Every structure is written in structure tokens, then in C-alpha cells.
Amino acid sequence: MTDSWHQGAAAVVTLTFDVDAETPILAQGRRYAQHASTMSHQAYGPDVGLPRILGILDDLRVPATFFVPGWVAEQRPGLAGSIVERGHEVAHHSYSHRAPTSMTPEEERADFERALAVFAGQGIEIAGHRAALWEASWQTADLVAEHGLRYDSSLMGDDRPYRVATRTADIIELPVHWSLDDWEQYAFLPAPHVGSVIESPAKVLELWRAELDGMRRYRCLFNLCVHPFLSGRPGRAEALRRFIEYALECGDVRFARCRDVAEAAAGDPDLPTRRPRPPAADPEIYPG
Template sequence: MQNIKPQPANLAPRSPEFPWPDNKKTALFVGFDVDAESVWIGMDPKNTERLVTMSYGGYEARVGVPKLLEVLARHEVKATFFITGWTVEAHPAMCEDILAGGHEVAHHGYLHLRPEPGNIDVMAEEVDRGLEALKRVLGIVPKGYRAPGGESYTEFLELLADRGFQYSSSWRDDIRPYRHVLPRGAGPIEIPVNYSFDDWNFGMTHRSGSRALFGREDVLGIWKDEFEQTRDWGGVTTMVMHPQVSGRPMRIRILDQFLTHVRSYEDVWFATGAEIADHFERHEAAQNNSTQR
């Protein structure tokens, strides 16, 4: 049996307590993973020849993202779209529409490859190609990163820090933001994900991985309950949606009705990932200044 040292996987201290802006009680972070066809290529490069499989991802640019942008505009919500570099190159007009709507564009790899211990050279190329595509096509340098497949490891967090990322939104171990602690010092801010808001779990079924679809009332009930308890605790509700799932006709109603429900509360701060990270850094700087006096 391996001698595995008994210590927490995350060495960061508990998330700091600080107020949300304008005396708000909680925050809602609406985030989309814009994979398009890259998620299917990342799973199996042979899928490039399986055109019906690829069409699951192609739905994003043709229908999913345009319809989601309409819903967000109607609710006056600015979201964060984590986009793969491949998607930026394949669907530049879709990505330009996201920016034109005033939304944040963040990094989601290049070909939706999952970070795994031991593949740091592969992931360095994956991150750098994504950065280059976002800069060349959209003219932006992203502040945030979300890991394809929602995985990470220490060496990869150090890579993100070296590339200047302000924040990550991949981990699942808190309801408030915190800063990663790396062997060499401070790492990126983490805006933790609430796994209950990952729509892939409820609404994606396909020929090679079929499973039951969850109906609207089931998902809406889960989302409302998770949000309301997170609100009571003063946390941030971080959503992980995919336009090829939540951009489908019935599923877009779930988001529409959920945002209507959240808007019924007057104490919710609707924020992008960059806005939350900036707010965290202001609090952090104020705390550091007070302890140095």
C-alpha cells in the first residue's frame, strides 16, 4: 500500500470573510464553457470525421450562443464565457458577438485537453496556443481560466501563475473565493464551482454515452435550492453551463426562469469572474495594509 502523506489536498486557508459590493448578501457568477466541436475532438481526434458527433458542438455557433445572448440581454446579466482557442479560430463571429454583448471572455484551453499530472509540457502548449488565439482573433488577454474536465494539479497552477492569470474557476471545495497557496508562494484566486450547476450532468446525452435527461422542473428545483442556501451562507453561486446543452429549446427556459427567480431578490450581486477577482484583490490589499500598521 502506498505511503500517502495525510494532508489536505488544498493547502490554502479557509476562504476569507469580506462583504460583497453595495451591501449585497451573495453573488451570482454566470459562466459558460464554450467548447463547440473542440470538446469532441479532445475526447477523440477521430471525431473530426464523425460529422454528426461534431454537430453536437456545432450547435453552439448556429443556435445556442445567439439564443443565450438574447436571454442574458433580457435579464441585463453580464456573464463570463470560457472559450477554447480552437473555438475562437473556428467560430470568430460567434466570439465577437459575445464580446459585443459586454461579456467577459476567459480561457478554456485550446483543444479542451484535461490537465493531468505528468502532462505539463502538453498543457503549456495548450494554454499558450489558447492565449495566442484569443489575442490574435479577439484582441484580448484573458484574466480567468477554467480547466477542461475540471481538473488541476500544483505544477499546472504554477503554470497559470507564470502566464499571469488572475483567477481560476475549476475547484469545488468552497462557496467563497480564496487564493491558492503554492510551494513557492501565492497562486491565482479561485472562484469555486458549484457542481450542481454543471448542465452537462443533466442535459447531455449522445450515442456513445447515453443517459437519462433531467426535466426542467428537476433541474430548476436543484438550482433554486442550491442558490437559496448559498445566498443564506453569503457565498457565490458559480454556474458551469455549455451552450450545446443550455442553448437547447427546453433547457434555455431553465436558465431564463432561474434568472427570473434570482432577480426577485434585491441582495444579489451579478458579477463576472474578473469582477469577483478584482473585488477579492481589493479586500486582500486592504487586509494586508491593516496588518502592516
């Protein structure tokens, strides 16, 4: 079983934290930089939520991966390095948090490479990538492979790791899903509109526990996506703590950084390979 990506575990949990700070709001328009309340809402993530989450991870002794936009790492020197010093992984999450699907290929490349330059300048080794808003383009996987990264975590084509064939090399995809994203549960701002329902942490804990139970039966990757400005708030942080404690108590769940899962997956001879491509969309059937 040791040559399988799951290394014998019933399910593998990757705790991932998107340290977006102000970037997803600024990506909606730089005018929001003048909204003091909104910017304080976002700054809560790296300033308050992130230290609280790191404390929980220390308490429970589990590793995690932090996807950090290059702009955030640049504006807060030392943040990425402090995460790595705690034994966690820092990964590429664009530079500006603008969705690749909203950019030209040239703009996406420039944004991608600008983030890499920031991390290189800070001495942070980058192994993986996650597209802003999970809105990867058909070029994104090629960029990941071209720049020597080993994995992506933006697509939803499975609930286990799989290989993605690109023009230069295969990469590992660590798939995501909206049900395992706290944004869909907690995000709310009046402007820009990013969500309108604030769920109870108890309901979110129930959702995540149920999904983990199902994934343990089917031997899946539980790839949780959490935002410090959302789940770093006290009641939500306690729900996160209780979820981790539940997974540990199961006894058959393994926690790992994304880069370590990707490395195990790359050595798994049974891992499927997919070649994603746009579907045929006849303009006479699907206008616009």
C-alpha cells in the same frame, strides 16, 4: 461591506458559459470528426444555443463570463469578439479541451500558451482560466499566475472565493461544483459516452433555486456552469431564464462577471489563502 468580495450581497451569481463546441468530443478521439450527427450536436452550441443565450442575457440585463477553448475561437473568428462587444467576459478554457490530468507538464504548458496566443491575436484580453473538464493538475495554478492571469475557476475547495498561493503570485480561485453544472443534468451521446440521463428542465430549475437559497443564507458564490449545446435548447433556455428572473426577484443577489468578482476578492483582506498540494499517498496503501 464594500471591501468584501460580495460587496454586501447575500450571494453573488456568476453565470458562466463553456463554449466548447466540438472540442470535448474531439478530445476523446479525432475519429469522431467523421461522425456527422455528433459534430452537428456540438456545433449547435455556438451556432444556435449561444445566440439564444446572449438574447436572454440582453433581455434580463445581466453580465456573464464565457469560457472559450482557443481552438473554438480560432475556428470561428469573430465569435469571442462578438461576446465581448455585448459587455461580457471571454476567459481561457484551454486550447484543445484536453484535460490537464491527461497530459504531461510540457503538453499542458504548450496547450495553455497556444490558447493565449489565439486570444492575443484576436485582441481579447484574458483575465481568468478554467481547466477542461475541471481536471486541473498541480501545475495549472502556477501556469495561471505565471502568465499574469488573475483567477482560476476549476477547483472545489470552498463555496466562496479564496486565494491560491503559487510559485510566482497568489491568484483568486472562483470554485465550481458538479451540482451547478448543466452537463450532469442534460448531457447525452451514445458515442463517446458523456452521460446517460436527460433531466427535466423543471427539475434542474428546482435544484438551482434550492442551491441559491442555501447560498444566500451562507453568503456564497453561485458559480453556474452552462454549455450552449445543452442549455441553449428551448425548454432548457427557458429554465435558465426563469432561474435568472428568480435570482433578480430575490433582491439580495448580485450578478457579476468572473473577472469583477476576482478583482473584488483580491481586495478583500479577509479572504483565506490556501496552498493546495497532493496528499501523501503511500504506495503500500494506495497502489497504482
